[in-house]
Amino acid sequence: MTFILRSQEGRVIRARAGFYDVQHDDLVLRCTLRGTLKKKQRSETGRRLYADPVAVGDHVIFSQLDQEEGVVEEILPRQSKFSRRYAGRQEEIEQIIVANADQVVAVVSARMPPLNYRTLDRFLILAEAGEMTAIICLNKMDLVDIDQREQFTSTFEIYEKLGYKVLYTSIKIPESIESLKSILKDKFSVIVGASGVGKSSILNAIQPNLELRTAVVGEKTRKGRHTTTLVELFTLENNGGEVADTPGIREVGLWGVDTEDLEHYFPEMEPFIGKCRYNDCAHVKESDCAIQNAVESSHIHPERYRSYVVLKTEDTITN
Ligand SMILES: Nc1nc2c(ncn2[C@@H]2O[C@H](COP(=O)(O)OP(=O)(O)O)[C@@H](O)[C@H]2O)c(=O)[nH]1
Ligand SMILES: [Mg+2]
Ligand SMILES: [Zn+2]
DSSP: OOOOOOOOEEEEEEEEEEEEEEETTTEEEEEOOHHHHHHHHOTTOOOOSSSSSSOBTOOEEEEEESSSEEEEEEEEOOEEEEEEHHHHHOOOOEEEEEESSSEEEOOOOOOOOTTTTTHHHHHOOOOOOOTEEEEEEEEGGGGGGGGHHHHHHHHHHHHHHHTTTTEEEOTTHHHHHHHHHHHHHEEEEEEOOOOSSSHHHHHHHOOOGGGHHHHHHHHOSSOOOOOOOOOEEEOTTTTOOOOOOOOOOOBBBBBBBBBGGGGGSSSGGGGGOOOSSSTTTSSSSOOOOHHHHHHHHTTOOOOHHHHHHHHHHHHHHOO
């Protein structure tokens, strides 16, 4: 005698191409979406709103069909979401990468690939827009010499001053992995970063039995098409906490960010806002601009200002 669950609450632990693995206690069902839910995901004019209406981390109401399958009936309200603008599309489509995470760990690498502050700042802004705290993890520290290390620590002081926690890690330095472990403890974290920075490797270092699964994920999903994303949720068994490993995100298009007010996403610009000559100052080429002056006088770091300009002008190009 088997029971069939009806309208139960579950959680999406994997999502791909219209199929969602929904977990409920020890049961994991491969689910599809009920038709009414699919329809809701388009605007009244029929425009597509989401890359996928359901994301890993979503709490849903589902019903079971048989031993292995079920159907998602409803998506429960989200506490947070880490979204980007869906890549490679003219239209503005939201891609929810992970729902309901507590925090974002933005991984960058000291070398191979070289550190890209633009990408890092985009991740930090997306975390803020999605209402999550962000932690910066500078990985592959074993690959830099002592001088470069000092350079990094002095540059990253800016981020620490802005209130971001910064971790310096290497899969070859066990203590550094311990510090990451304590950050992840009892939280639901989403690990983001460009491809090759070491996201999967640091998770493997934390919990070696993840290895096989993350390796498979990497190989199968990365074949060129960036529409195929497989995000997977893991429980950190001995540590407590959960992580969502994401495939390398190549294009970090902003979502949920009002670029008209972009300066508000840069905490260090806050004291200078409203002090420019022009009310509608974009802080890019205008004269008597308090923000550009603050860059000149070293109150705002030039790398951060460059990120601001890139994001600000990108907006005018795409719109
Ligand atoms: N030297 C060094 N190599 C690392 C470190 N972390 C990751 N790698 C290497 O970087 C490459 C990409 O790692 P991977 O975890 O697949 O990156 P992901 O795409 O961000 O998941 C692999 O060859 C790893 O062995 C590190 O801390 N130090
Ligand atoms: Mg990976
Ligand atoms: Zn200005």
